[in-house]
Amino acid sequence: MPGSRVLIGCGRMGQALLAGWTARGETAFVIDPSADRAALAALGAVVIDRLDDLAAVPKPLCVLVAVKPADAQAAIAGLAPWLGPGDLVVSVAAGVPIAALRRALGAAQPGVVRAMPNIAASAGAAMTAAVAEPGLDAGRRGLCESLFTCVGEFVWLADEPLLDAATAISGSGLAYVFSLGEQLAQAGVALGLADDVAARLARVTLSGAGALAARGEASLAELRAQVTSPSGTTAAALAVLDGPGGLGELIARATTAAARRAAEMTPKVQ
Ligand SMILES: NC(=O)C1=CN([C@@H]2O[C@H](COP(=O)(O)OP(=O)(O)OC[C@H]3O[C@@H](n4cnc5c(N)ncnc54)[C@H](OP(=O)(O)O)[C@@H]3O)[C@@H](O)[C@H]2O)C=CC1
Numbered sequence: 249m250p251g252s253r254v255l256i257g258c259g260r261m262g263q264a265l266l267a268g269w270t271a272r273g274e275t276a277f278v279i280d281p282s283a284d285r286a287a288l289a290a291l292g293a294v295v296i297d298r299l300d301d302l303a304a305v306p307k308p309l310c311v312l313v314a315v316k317p318a319d320a321q322a323a324i325a326g327l328a329p330w331l332g333p334g335d336l337v338v339s340v341a342a343g344v345p346i347a348a349l350r351r352a353l354g355a356a357q358p359g360v361v362r363a364m365p366n367i368a369a370s371a372g373a374a375m376t377a378a379v380a381e382p383g384l385d386a387g388r389r390g391l392c393e394s395l396f397t398c399v400g401e402f403v404w405l406a407d408e409p410l411l412d413a414a415t416a417i418s419g420s421g422l423a424y425v426f427s428l429g430e431q432l433a434q435a436g437v438a439l440g441l442a443d444d445v446a447a448r449l450a451r452v453t454l455s456g457a458g459a460l461a462a463r464g465e466a467s468l469a470e471l472r473a474q475v476t477s478p479s480g481t482t483a484a485a486l487a488v489l490d491g492p493g494g495l496g497e498l499i500a501r502a503t504t505a506a507a508r509r510a511a512e513m514t515p516k517v518q
């Protein structure tokens with residue numbers, strides 16, 4: 249990649265991306281006062297303690313902003329003096345619109361992208377959706393894609409409001425699947441299994457479902473049908489899950505709440 253990757257904020261999401269990048273031979277300069285220096289050094293990342301040191305980092309800069317939504321504008325504003333028209337800022341902060349990022353950048357004129365990955369990046373299995381500022385050139389669109397395609401799949405969305413939907417489905421979605429696994433394990437215990445056995449059955453079932461889905465050879469509906477023998481055990485369970493107040497209704501309510509929360513977190517743009 250020409251230029252340098254700079255990661256601002258190396259918490260759960262930033263670390264997941266960094267782990268995915270370094271596993272594929274990419275590296276990055278990291279800015280995070282709370283960063284675990286030894287862990288980052290082990291990954292081959294270069295920790296930047298003083299923003300002044302960015303002057304010596306090879307340009308153009310491709311800055312990935314992975315701080316909490318409430319910290320995003322301040323983090324970007326602090327970086328603005330080191331950013332120019334050839335650089336790119338990609339924010340993964342949920343609910344923080346491009347206009348707010350642009351506002352924080354002031355006179356600095358880098359390209360801006362808003363993206364929503366998920367922490368499966370650390371396993372090379374992320375799903376990322378993104379929206380580019382209108383007019384962003386093909387070169388920097390490609391640069392943005394490369395940040396995420398090296399750790400999973402990537403899709404451009406046409407309109408920025410759709411990012412709140414992507415946040416609700418794939419950004420947060422891993423947590424729903426893990427929650428389903430936890431519930432499965434608890435149900436196993438209720439049916440008489442030992443804790444560790446129930447946890448193992450649930451975990452391996454989740455990873456097995458993920459492995460089959462990842463092959464992409466059959467739709468999710470076809471995979472479900474392959475498990476469901478007529479009048480069998482799965483059909484008995486699905487009749488409950490598909491019933492009134494069942495999984496479909498719950499997921500619709502949960503994802504609506506997530507998308508609404510993303511909109512609530514949106515800072516006011518002056
Ligand atoms: N976690 C997830 O699954 C996903 C998260 N996201 C988005 O990623 C962003 C980060 O989330 P997450 O990783 O979970 O949060 P974390 O709190 O785990 O990580 C944020 C990190 O940024 C640091 N930080 C705060 N201010 C600055 C600053 N000015 N400069 C550099 N570093 C700073 C924090 O330090 P300190 O703790 O000391 O404040 C912390 O280490 C959020 O905006 C979230 O919406 C997007 C997709 C998925």
Ligand SMILES: O=C(O)[C@@H]1CCC=N1
Nearest residue numbers: 342415418419420421
């Ligand atoms: O929970 C959150 O707000 C972040 C955004 C998507 C996943 N985690």
